[in-house]
Amino acid sequence: MIGWLLLILGPRQFTWFNVIPFWIIPTGLSAVYTALIFSQFAGAGGGFDSLENVMILMSNQWAMLAGWVHFLAFDLFVGAFMAARMDRVGVRRLVQASILGTIFMLGPLGFLIAGLTELGLRTRVIPTQPRFFKGKHNALA
Numbered sequence: 001m002i003g004w005l006l007l008i009l010g011p012r013q014f015t016w017f018n019v020i021p022f023w024i025i026p027t028g029l030s031a032v033y034t035a036l037i038f039s040q041f042a043g044a045g046g047g048f049d050s051l052e053n054v055m056i057l058m059s060n061q062w063a064m065l066a067g068w069v070h071f072l073a074f075d076l077f078v079g080a081f082m083a084a085r086m087d088r089v090g091v092r093r094l095v096q097a098s099i100l101g102t103i104f105m106l107g108p109l110g111f112l113i114a115g116l117t118e119l120g121l122r123t124r125v126i127p128t129q130p131r132f133f134k135g136k137h138n139a140l141a
Contacts, residue, residue, distance in 0.1 A: 029073035
């Protein structure tokens with residue numbers, strides 16, 4: 001939760017600050033995930049080749065914990081990545097808060113919303129003039 005609070009409430013204009021939710025916390029969670037995988041998965045049963053085997057695998061509490069940590073690590077990384085992208089196109093922090101909450105709770109759906117929001121703003125501000133007119137010779141530049 002600390003990573004998400006930093007993303008939503010923190011001063012992201014400082015590069016050093018962004019490293020915490022973008023790299024430090026996901027890396028720590030990834031290390032926990034790795035330890036769980038190497039220490040607990042051998043006797044867990046199940047697998048990833050069918051829904052039935054995933055259900056068997058997730059019936060093991062250690063495998064389920066590893067799965068949860070997996071989601072926490074990747075969702076925070078994706079959230080930090082998308083927050084930086086939304087900052088670049090000017091998405092206000094209040095709007096970002098709801099999108100980041102969606103990434104946290106419903107990962108891929110939040111990623112889709114963030115991507116579409118960014119794309120919508122980028123297409124609104126992308127110049128439509130040909131390359132020939134860009135640069136120092138363009139009176140509008």
